[in-house]
Amino acid sequence: MTLIWEQTFSIVETNRCDGFGGLRQRAWVEINLAALAYNVRQVKSLLSPKTALMAVVKADAYGHGAVLVAQTVLQAGASWLGVATVPEGIELRAAGIKAPILILGATHTKEQLQAIAQWQLQPTLCNLKQALVFSQTLEAINGDTLPVHIKLDTGMSRLGPLWEQAVEFVQLVQRLPHLRIASIYSHLATAESLDQTVMRQQQARFETAIAQIQSAGIPLPPLHLANSGGTLTDSSLHYDMVRVGLAVYGLYPAEHLRTALDLKPALQVKARVTQVKTIPPQTGVSYGHQFISDRELRLAVVGIGYADGVPRNLSNKMTVLIRGQRLPQIGAITMDQLMLDVSTIPDLQEGEVVTLLGQEGKEQISADDWASELGTISWEILCGFKHRLPRVAVGQPL
Numbered sequence: 001m002t003l004i005w006e007q008t009f010s011i012v013e014t015n016r017c018d019g020f021g022g023l024r025q026r027a028w029v030e031i032n033l034a035a036l037a038y039n040v041r042q043v044k045s046l047l048s049p050k051t052a053l054m055a056v057v058k059a060d061a062y063g064h065g066a067v068l069v070a071q072t073v074l075q076a077g078a079s080w081l082g083v084a085t086v087p088e089g090i091e092l093r094a095a096g097i098k099a100p101i102l103i104l105g106a107t108h109t110k111e112q113l114q115a116i117a118q119w120q121l122q123p124t125l126c127n128l129k130q131a132l133v134f135s136q137t138l139e140a141i142n143g144d145t146l147p148v149h150i151k152l153d154t155g156m157s158r159l160g161p162l163w164e165q166a167v168e169f170v171q172l173v174q175r176l177p178h179l180r181i182a183s184i185y186s187h188l189a190t191a192e193s194l195d196q197t198v199m200r201q202q203q204a205r206f207e208t209a210i211a212q213i214q215s216a217g218i219p220l221p222p223l224h225l226a227n228s229g230g231t232l233t234d235s236s237l238h239y240d241m242v243r244v245g246l247a248v249y250g251l252y253p254a255e256h257l258r259t260a261l262d263l264k265p266a267l268q269v270k271a272r273v274t275q276v277k278t279i280p281p282q283t284g285v286s287y288g289h290q291f292i293s294d295r296e297l298r299l300a301v302v303g304i305g306y307a308d309g310v311p312r313n314l315s316n317k318m319t320v321l322i323r324g325q326r327l328p329q330i331g332a333i334t335m336d337q338l339m340l341d342v343s344t345i346p347d348l349q350e351g352e353v354v355t356l357l358g359q360e361g362k363e364q365i366s367a368d369d370w371a372s373e374l375g376t377i378s379w380e381i382l383c384g385f386k387h388r389l390p391r392v393a394v395g396q397p398l
């Protein structure tokens, strides 16, 4: 799968929307490299020169395509990459990417450590057993010193020792051969909330732990705490690096953070009309006949469905854009296809492009719109687009 995927990515097309050629045959995702680069520069404009930007490209860069995104954001000024798993890191290295890569998720086996060392990835250290396995494995393979990043739990209750145990943990890791503490970090649980109470408590705990580590005579490595929400909130959360995912992709972690800076969504989802026809009144549409026409209507079939990542729960609730007009989706969304009421465009042709997410003229449909309709978050929407949809790069990054 990886191979096919890389081949798909290596085809960088220009902004050509007609014809049935290339990757744009049925349904596809367009990634605007210019928007990605713009977002990186916007985020960097919030940072002091001493704060590095890690672009978080886990989960195939939130569905945008990890290699393509990594190359673009590094060129635009990000200096680190964050991934969730070892294979995600290897995919970037195999594509020739040289920037430092932090694995944000947990790793714990010898095999994982060997791959980490071989591919020069940098693991998160979150418990003592893992630290021992890593140190011993490196000893056994006559390994060099491995940079490790200590993750503290300041209130997320996910990875890492509790912040009260930070000093003890750091001291123990420090004594282990072959491990070099390259950073100490923590992760915010409520950075998107208008109420900053929990975030400020986490920040205070982080600072307390750091002060204690410093008092114990341990030289401080670089520190980092903020995700997109923290980064857009204020500079006291920036420390030596910020780890930004969502904002790089051009979405805001929360409505109230829109004023912090201008961002452009980088991803658009498009598909083609595959058939157009007129149905009489009182005609049921799609599985279960959840939609029944109340008049004669013009119906279009579109070649995209829930197996591509269009959530079935949007059936009868979503709109799409054609020729800059907003049109309602009707009936149940099926695995590979969905239907539209296109009565307002009587001359619509088969093969025309439908925008499911993205912009056409003044009209825009964003991942936030889908997320609020579904009671979820834009992060999940972005990650939902399947590999069946080719990713097509558009826009020059600079």
Ligand SMILES: *Cc1c(COP(=O)(O)O)cnc(C)c1O
Pocket (backbone or CB within 6 Å): 056, 058, 104, 187, 226, 227, 228, 229, 243, 244, 245, 246, 247, 253
């Ligand atoms: C995913 C992740 C991020 C990025 O979060 P965004 O809200 O998308 O900016 C940062 N840090 C860690 C540890 C993460 O897991």
